[in-house]
Amino acid sequence: MIFVLDVGNTNIVLGVYKDDDLIAEWRLSTDPKRTSDEYGVQVLKLFNSKELNLDEVEGVIISSVVPNTMYSLEHMIRKFLKVDPVVVGPGVKTGINIKYDNPKEVGADRIVNAVAAHEKYNKPLIIIDFGTATTFCAITAKGDYLGGAICPGLKISSRALSENAAKLPEVKLVKPPKVICKNTVSSMQAGIIYGYVGQVDFITDKMINEMIEYGEEKPLVIATGGLAKLISKESSKIDKVESFLTLDGLKIIYEKNKE
Known part of the structure; x- marks a missing residue:
């Protein structure tokens, strides 16, 4: 095991x-x-x-x-x-060529996700990981890690709203049926969740266009992380949800380095 x-x-x-x-x-x-x-x-x-x-x-x-x-x-x-x-760190074989200005700055989780998705799909990819921070990563068909974007995670965004506005409570991250809501809690949930979907789709669309300009085919967009399913249901850009992408990537990297 x-x-x-x-x-x-x-x-x-x-x-x-x-x-x-x-x-x-x-x-x-x-x-x-x-x-x-x-x-x-x-x-x-x-x-x-x-x-x-x-x-x-x-x-x-x-x-x-x-x-x-x-x-x-x-x-x-x-x-x-x-x-x-x-x-996972410097000296560990991954099969991914990191094109960051300083490769040591790339979080280990982002590298591991890239390894798993590249191994599984072997095509241009955008990986969105919904964790404490939400990360967007671009990987070419041959396994070059081009870079990406980082923004506050959904829970951080929600917490910041209640902590910095005296009359706004903490709310559960549950999608309301409509954007025009008739109470404070639902209004906050609509703004947080649907607003976050808009952010995800806008950043992803920009990354798709930049990867095509780079010479890649249109990338497959994969979501992972704890809140991936919640956002992917509303997103028009996410193609697949891979709940265990990071764990799969760790297993693959272990196999590459076990000798």
Whole structure:
């Protein structure tokens, strides 16, 4: 079995692969204050809940955008699983050629998504990852990572509205049936969600045109991340939702580097 961990600013997404099948997937809240033992106990409980044995894990790979979590996570893996983890970063084989001004600035999660989508589709791609931040990434048919855009995530945008306007409450991210709403909560939900769809479609449309100008065919647009399904239902630009794109990418990168 291969154990994969995607460490984001809000959640750590964990998965277990047996051969090519994702047989378990969980989410933990990201907390840099947790010790290696605390992480280890949680992981042990999660494995037990699926009747999986830690001793059967032959390899581990981590991607992280939260450096302060890494000491505890790496120490936990060595202590509880008795293996050295592969950490996505400089020196790790990905098969992706990064065209950023400074390749080290590209978040590990964006690289991992690019690897998974390129391996699966082998065509021009735009990947939208709806996480704490929403990232847009452009990848050519031959696997060049061209760059992209980053904007505040949906939850950050919603929270900022309630925190900075005294009379506006926190609201659930639920799509109202109409944009012309008759109460404050629904009005906020309409503005947040439909406004975000407009942002996503505008940025994606600009990226499609720039990739065509670059010489690529019209790219396939893939959405991933926790809120991908919510936005994709209203978007006119998103072609596919890949809920486990990052975990799949971690598995692929592990296979490329396991020797």
